[in-house]
Amino acid sequence: MKTYQPYQLTKNCELGTIKSTTNKFTGVSLPGGFVKTKTAHYVPLKRTKAQKYSLLGTTLEHTIEIVIQHQDLTDIDVAHINGADYDIIDNSPDDSSEYITYDILTLKKIEKVGGKSG
Numbered sequence: 001m002k003t004y005q006p007y008q009l010t011k012n013c014e015l016g017t018i019k020s021t022t023n024k025f026t027g028v029s030l031p032g033g034f035v036k037t038k039t040a041h042y043v044p045l046k047r048t049k050a051q052k053y054s055l056l057g058t059t060l061e062h063t064i065e066i067v068i069q070h071q072d073l074t075d076i077d078v079a080h081i082n083g084a085d086y087d088i089i090d091n092s093p094d095d096s097s098e099y100i101t102y103d104i105l106t107l108k109k110i111e112k113v114g115g116k117s118g
Contacts, residue, residue: 004067004102009041013066014080015073018110034080042066045104063089063108070094070101078110085110 019032045065047055055061064086066079070093079086086107094101 003098004043006041006069006100008043009067009069011042011044011081012039013042013068014039015076015078016080017075017077018085034078034085036080037076038071040068040071042068042105060089060106063106066105066107067102068105070103073103079105079107081107 014034014036016035016037019035021030021032022028023030043066045067047065055063066081073088073091077088079088086109088105089108090104090106092104092106094103
């Protein structure tokens with residue numbers, strides 16, 4: 001895995017989950033909002049043209065990757081970046097014996113109901 005320096009993690013994201021609520025009168029589950037559990041500094045991971053072409057037609061086609069400093073991501077399934085929510089599709093933790101390790105998160109934008117896709 002490529003080594004990163006802490007000063008390279010210049011952007012902020014919020015990590016958490018989406019909570020839904022139940023209408024007490026009808027019992028219908030209503031979509032909830034993002035609930036922040038923790039914050040993290042990150043750097044976007046750039047893909048080469050070959051990597052982009054190899055992802056065409058797969059479930060990973062419209063995803064992005066970010067690098068964060070390693071932390072426990074139990075019960076965290078959503079990242080909130082620049083006002084948009086992203087599902088965490090994959091977490092690739094660095095299992096090296098280095099003092100500071102990093103995780104690569106693969107994210108897919110959550111499309112809102114009635115929103116545009118693309």
